Amino acid sequence: MDDMDEIVQEFLVESYENLDQLDRDLVALEQQPESRELLASVFRTIHTIKGTSGFLAFSRLEAVAHVGENLLARLRDGQLVMTPLTTDVLLRMVDTIRLLLNSIEEKGVEGSVEVEQVVTAIRAVLDGEIPVLPPAAVTGAETPAETPAETPAETPAETPAEAAPKHAAAEAEPEPEPEPEPEPEPQPDPVAEAPVQVAPAAAAPAAPAEHETARQGSATESTIRVDVELLETLVRLAGELVLARNQILQRASSLRDEDLTRACHRLNLVASEMQEGVMRTRMQPIEHLWSKLPRVVRDLGNMLGRKIKLEMEGKETELDRTLLEAVKDPLTHIVRNAVDHGIEPPEVRRAAGKAETGTLRLRAAHEGGQVLVEVRDDGKGIDPAVIGAKAVEKGLVSQAKLETMTTNDILQFLFMAGFSTAAKVTNVSGRGVGMDVVKTNIERIGGSVDVESTPGQGTIWRLRIPLTLAIVPALTVECAGERYAMPQVNLLELVSLDADRMSNAIEDVAGAKVYRLRGALLPLVRLDEALGLKRPAGEEEPTRLVIAVLESDGRRFGLVVDRVLDTEEIVVKPLSGVLKSIGSYAGATILGDGRVSLILDVQSLARRTMRSEGLEHASAAAQAANAATAGDEQRLLVVGLGGNRRVAIPLEVVTRLEEFKVANIERVGRREVVRYRGEILPLVRLSDHLAGSYRGYEEAEPESLPGVVYSARGRSVAIVVDEIVDIVSQQSAHSDIDDAGLVGSAVIRDRVTELLDVRSAILAADPNFFSAEARAELAAAATTLGI
Amino acid sequence: MSTQYATFHLAGHLFGVEVRRVQEVLTEQPRTPAPLAPPAVAGLINLRGQVVTALDLRRRLRMPDRAEGQVAMNVVVRAAEEVWSLLVDSIGGVIEAADATFEPPPDTLNGPVRELIRGAYKLDDALLLVLDVDRVLEIEGVLAV
Numbered sequence: 001m002d003d004m005d006e007i008v009q010e011f012l013v014e015s016y017e018n019l020d021q022l023d024r025d026l027v028a029l030e031q032q033p034e035s036r037e038l039l040a041s042v043f044r045t046i047h048t049i050k051g052t053s054g055f056l057a058f059s060r061l062e063a064v065a066h067v068g069e070n071l072l073a074r075l076r077d078g079q080l081v082m083t084p085l086t087t088d089v090l091l092r093m094v095d096t097i098r099l100l101l102n103s104i105e106e107k108g109v110e111g112s113v114e115v116e117q118v119v120t121a122i123r124a125v126l127d128g129e130i131p132v133l134p135p136a137a138v139t140g141a142e143t144p145a146e147t148p149a150e151t152p153a154e155t156p157a158e159t160p161a162e163a164a165p166k167h168a169a170a171e172a173e174p175e176p177e178p179e180p181e182p183e184p185e186p187q188p189d190p191v192a193e194a195p196v197q198v199a200p201a202a203a204a205p206a207a208p209a210e211h212e213t214a215r216q217g218s219a220t221e222s223t224i225r226v227d228v229e230l231l232e233t234l235v236r237l238a239g240e241l242v243l244a245r246n247q248i249l250q251r252a253s254s255l256r257d258e259d260l261t262r263a264c265h266r267l268n269l270v271a272s273e274m275q276e277g278v279m280r281t282r283m284q285p286i287e288h289l290w291s292k293l294p295r296v297v298r299d300l301g302n303m304l305g306r307k308i309k310l311e312m313e314g315k316e317t318e319l320d321r322t323l324l325e326a327v328k329d330p331l332t333h334i335v336r337n338a339v340d341h342g343i344e345p346p347e348v349r350r351a352a353g354k355a356e357t358g359t360l361r362l363r364a365a366h367e368g369g370q371v372l373v374e375v376r377d378d379g380k381g382i383d384p385a386v387i388g389a390k391a392v393e394k395g396l397v398s399q400a401k402l403e404t405m406t407t408n409d410i411l412q413f414l415f416m417a418g419f420s421t422a423a424k425v426t427n428v429s430g431r432g433v434g435m436d437v438v439k440t441n442i443e444r445i446g447g448s449v450d451v452e453s454t455p456g457q458g459t460i461w462r463l464r465i466p467l468t469l470a471i472v473p474a475l476t477v478e479c480a481g482e483r484y485a486m487p488q489v490n491l492l493e494l495v496s497l498d499a500d501r502m503s504n505a506i507e508d509v510a511g512a513k514v515y516r517l518r519g520a521l522l523p524l525v526r527l528d529e530a531l532g533l534k535r536p537a538g539e540e541e542p543t544r545l546v547i548a549v550l551e552s553d554g555r556r557f558g559l560v561v562d563r564v565l566d567t568e569e570i571v572v573k574p575l576s577g578v579l580k581s582i583g584s585y586a587g588a589t590i591l592g593d594g595r596v597s598l599i600l601d602v603q604s605l606a607r608r609t610m611r612s613e614g615l616e617h618a619s620a621a622a623q624a625a626n627a628a629t630a631g632d633e634q635r636l637l638v639v640g641l642g643g644n645r646r647v648a649i650p651l652e653v654v655t656r657l658e659e660f661k662v663a664n665i666e667r668v669g670r671r672e673v674v675r676y677r678g679e680i681l682p683l684v685r686l687s688d689h690l691a692g693s694y695r696g697y698e699e700a701e702p703e704s705l706p707g708v709v710y711s712a713r714g715r716s717v718a719i720v721v722d723e724i725v726d727i728v729s730q731q732s733a734h735s736d737i738d739d740a741g742l743v744g745s746a747v748i749r750d751r752v753t754e755l756l757d758v759r760s761a762i763l764a765a766d767p768n769f770f771s772a773e774a775r776a777e778l779a780a781a782a783t784t785l786g787i
Numbered sequence: 788m789s790t791q792y793a794t795f796h797l798a799g800h801l802f803g804v805e806v807r808r809v810q811e812v813l814t815e816q817p818r819t820p821a822p823l824a825p826p827a828v829a830g831l832i833n834l835r836g837q838v839v840t841a842l843d844l845r846r847r848l849r850m851p852d853r854a855e856g857q858v859a860m861n862v863v864v865r866a867a868e869e870v871w872s873l874l875v876d877s878i879g880g881v882i883e884a885a886d887a888t889f890e891p892p893p894d895t896l897n898g899p900v901r902e903l904i905r906g907a908y909k910l911d912d913a914l915l916l917v918l919d920v921d922r923v924l925e926i927e928g929v930l931a932v
Contacts, residue, residue: 240836482820531822576840576869578926579831582823588831588838596819596831596838 011052012105013225015097018045020291022094026087027294031309033082042090043072049097060110061100067122068093074126089121091295228321231281238271238278239571245271246592283318283467286364286373289328290315293335297360300339307346307357308339317364319371323465326445327373330438334375334461335360337434342379342459352456354378366467370447373463382453384410394419395747411451415439444603474570474589476597477548477561480533483597484561485570485589486548490602492556494564495547507656512727515547515558521635521651522549526560530605531584552603559605568592572599636728637708638753639721641687646725646753648746649708653758655716656709657724662702671765674718676709683707683718684765686756690742710762717765719756788886792908792915794879795862798850800900801879803908803915804864812878813861816841825926829874834863841872847923849899866924873923884908884915892916 022045029038050065068090074080096118103111245267252264294310301308319327343349343358350356363374384407391397391413402410413419414435442449442463453459474485495517497505506524507514513524524547528535535541547558570589579585586601635651658676665674665683673680685705707718728748742754762769792803793812818830818841829843841861845852853859859874888909892901900916903923908915 243836482822533822573838575838576871578828579821579824579840582821584823585821588819590833590836590838594833595817596833598819598821598831 008056008104008108011056012101015049015052015101018048019094019098019101021045023091023295024291026090026094027298029082030084030087030298036076039072039076039082043069043076046072058100058104058110060113060115061097061104063119064093064096064100064115067119067126071122071126080125086125089118089125092118093122226281234278235282238275241271242275243571243590243592247594250592279320280318282320282322284321284324285316285318286324286371287315289324289331290362293332293362296332296335297339300336301343304340305345306339306343308343309357309359311359311361313362314364315362317366317371319465319467323445323467326441327447327463327465330441330449331373331375331463333434333438334463335362338375338377338379338459338461342377342381344380348380352380367464371465371467373465375461375463376458378458381455381457381459382411382414382451383455384453387411387413390419408452411453414451415449472570472572473567474599475548475567476565476591477527477546478563478565479527479531479561480535482533483565483591483595484527484600485591485597486550486559486600486602487586488567490550490552492549492551495549495558497545497547498543517549517558522547522556522558524558524560525605527600528560528562550602550606552606555606557606559600559602570597570599636748636753636755638725638728638748639686639706639708640723640725641690642722645690646748646751647686647690647721647742647756648728648748648753649719649756650758651727653710653762654708655711658707658709658718659704660707660718660720661704676716676718679716681709681716681718682766683720684761685720686761687722689761689764690754690756710758712769715766715769717762717769719761719765789883790886792882792884792917793862794882794915795860795875796877796879797844797848797875801910801913801915802844802875802904802918803882803884804862804873804918804920806881808864808920810863810865810870813863813872815858816861816872827926829859832861832872834870834872837870839863839870839872841874842924842926843874844918844923845874845876847899847926848903864920866921871924882910882915884910889917 022042025038025042025045029035029042032038046065046068050062050069053059053061053065071080071086071090075082075086080086096113096115099113100110100115103109103113249264249268252260290312297308297310300306338360343360344352344354346356349358359378361374361376363372363376365372388397388402388405388410391410392399392402396413396416396419397405415438416436419436439449442465445465447463447465449461449463451459451461473488475488475491476483476485478484495515505515507516513526514521515524516522527533542562544563546561546564548561548564549556549558568591570591572587573589574580575585575588579588583604584601585598587599588596589599591597636648637651637654638646638648640646660674660683665672667673668680668682671682672685673682675681705720705722706724707720709716709718742757745752745754747753791806793806793809794801794803796802813834816832816834818832820830821828821840827843827846829841829846832839832841843859844850853876857876860876860878861872862875862878863870863872885908889906890909891906892904893907893914896904896916903919905917905919907917
């Protein structure tokens with residue numbers, strides 16, 4: 001029985017592969033109906049499935065394959081001509097076979113998969129009639145009772161009449177007979193002759209191999225099937241070898257033994273070559289991925305009434321199979337998107353002076369250690385004006401800012417979550433999930449995606465994908481005496497801080513630590529705190545720190561570590577379940593000295609530590625702004641005043657947040673002051689300063705009030721508010737509705753928030769704050785603050 | 788009938804693990820701590836290029852920690868999908884225990900030790916406690932361990 005299972009398993013694997021080829025061939029056949037070579041290939045595939053299923057006693061499968069084979073034999077012998085209708089029937093046959101195979105794979109039996117419909121339909125075509133294809137594609141099993149099952153003769157008389165125009169409409173709009181585009185590549189004739197020699201019934205399994213070779217160029221004869229698990233083991237071992245080599249090299253270099261050095265050199269070369277070779281065994285041509293696309297494009301194109309020619313270039317380009325899997329969905333999404341939103345309906349194209357048939361071109365190539373995958377259509381392109389308008393409507397950018405943005409910058413909005421430009425939601429694309437998910441998924445595997453578009457001429461999507469994942473360049477850092485590795489793909493830059501700068505540079509805003517990186521606030525995560533690390537007793541806090549500026553999921557944050565050690569290529573090793581479930585580590589690796597080091601999961605570290613909603617939100621908005629262009633957005637501290645009033649203060653003027661005891665507030669003349677760090681700090685109560693704020697008479701004054709301290713050139717003032725609400729990022733767009741002491745208002749988090757005129761508030765606290773010599777600096781600051 | 792056990796010592800007790808579960812026995816290995824992991828996880832060791840999680844059996848069985856400077860031996864065991872190292876005080880020999888002398892956990896034992904052993908063999912000079920390796924390795928969710 002086990003032997004049998006193995007045979008069935010092999011049959012399934014082989015058949016699935018064949019079916020993918022079949023999908024491609026059938027669609028290609030529609031374009032070149034006269035290609036005997038393609039027909040022969042299709043015929044062979046079905047013939048093999050028929051033969052094996054008969055042997056394995058899968059009778060339904062055999063029945064379907066049998067009629068399919070008959071039809072294909074007629075086509076091949078020129079007794080019938082390929083029409084879109086025939087293609088439909090044959091594709092339906094492929095679907096049915098796939099369903100049967102699925103059922104066999106899952107349950108071991110053919111199950112209740114409905115086959116009569118497709119058998120009847122094929123017989124109808126064979127008899128020169130127009131078959132009835134149930135509108136619901138693929139499902140099959142639902143309505144066996146409805147279908148007249150016995151013979152095609154029983155087909156209701158009126159149905160053909162009904163079906164015919166439907167098909168004509170779907171397939172041949174707007175012209176009745178779609179003349180296939182003349183294929184640019186002239187097929188050499190010699191190949192076409194070969195299949196003729198194959199007798200219809202005796203298409204022996206021996207024959208296929210040579211045609212396969214002739215047709216595909218890449219011979220399948222010289223390849224063998226290898227268990228993926230075995231390959232994974234080899235890859236792992238090759239990784240070990242590289243690590244062992246590193247260790248030996250390290251030792252050997254200190255020994256100064258000439259023979260050893262020579263042997264090491266040799267080992268070095270062999271290990272490197274071996275690693276390269278083994279990595280290549282996991283590589284698969286991107287064709288595996290692309291093989292599904294002709295069918296996708298055809299079906300979708302027919303559904304939407306588009307005429308599309310799909311071209312593929314560089315399908316032999318190889319990449320790691322795990323990556324191939326990861327790219328599958330994003331790529332399919334982009335292709336569907338191009339068919340749906342890119343390529344126009346034929347009549348629109350004609351009106352625009354283009355060929356009615358749109359061209360969708362896939363290109364793959366190796367480029368600088370990466371794989372470039374390009375999806376290019378000659379459709380209507382993406383209108384930056386439309387994207388821009390949408391971005392303004394969604395409050396992602398101000399109109400003024402938009403006008404200064406380049407087309408390329410504007411197109412980046414497409415990758416933002418929830419940004420969908422589909423005027424109406426279709427079931428194809430435009431559900432608001434899409435390009436942002438594509439971007440996230442591609443970035444997760446260390447790749448990138450971008451888009452280029454010329455309105456009226458088309459769009460190009462470019463995916464850049466790393467060749468392999470098992471070995472990644474990483475940065476090793478030290479924190480509290482232990483080493484950690486993090487993937488370099490997340491790393492933007494390193495900032496080193498010495499003790500003097502440390503205390504000034506790292507600020508505390510509402511409990512969250514931030515660092516001012518070139519004017520922008522960078523949320524900080526201390527690795528020792530995030531991992532709960534305890535420094536060994538007696539060890540002093542480090543006098544220097546390094547901030548690794550990381551980006552993950554479009555969020556930027558700084559990871560504070562003690563020291564940066566090195567950059568090196570590391571082999572990622574899996575962790576046991578208990579460590580994986582912690583969520584802070586992406587894996588482990590073994591460093592040059594043989595010690596294990598944990599690889600930090602930057603993504604989840606960012607998520608775990610930046611739990612503070614304010615920062616989350618600020619970062620998300622910052623991402624939006626970064627997409628727009630840096631420097632456009634403003635970070636605001638939102639404070640609450642009595643009467644449910646919200647006021648926003650630019651974060652740039654927030655030096656510190658303090659809590660002042662009301663009892664400690666003293667009066668100097670008409671002004672209020674408080675003792676603060678050995679100085680007298682003038683303060684202004686914002687609710688008094690701003691007209692119209694009030695506190696209910698019966699409300700008791702709280703014991704202490706939060707205040708925003710602003711220091712410049714040795715002078716400080718405090719703006720006392722009722723509560724600190726949040727930190728947000730906001731595009732500088734705001735309305736002009738303002739009042740005394742305000743510069744305008746904006747809607748922040750669905751609440752009307754007033755923007756404080758900081759200058760007047762500061763002057764209310766300390767009229768001499770802006771001394772003469774500081775005026776120049778203030779003027780500069782004022783521009784950036786939009787005062 | 789009898790079964791072979793690889794034995795080791797832990798805070799004065801003699802424990803055993805079925806020989807077929809034991810992959811190898813190692814002396815003290817450098818360990819990389821795994822912050823945020825349950826306390827019984829003693830860290831990660833490099834077993835010929837494989838990263839193996841080390842579990843401190845004393846902590847798992849809620850015994851007092853080893854004295855400062857006392858080395859821990861590694862008993863490397865195979866679990867369902869993973870390989871683990873159990874940290875013990877010292878290694879004993881392989882003992883062939885007669886099935887007839889096997890008994891359920893003695894009444895005098897209680898607490899975590901009782902839950903994590905399958906029973907005991909009455910040897911001539913000692914009790915051999917048979918560790919239930921699979922239960923010992925079920926530490927996900929046992930946060931307090």
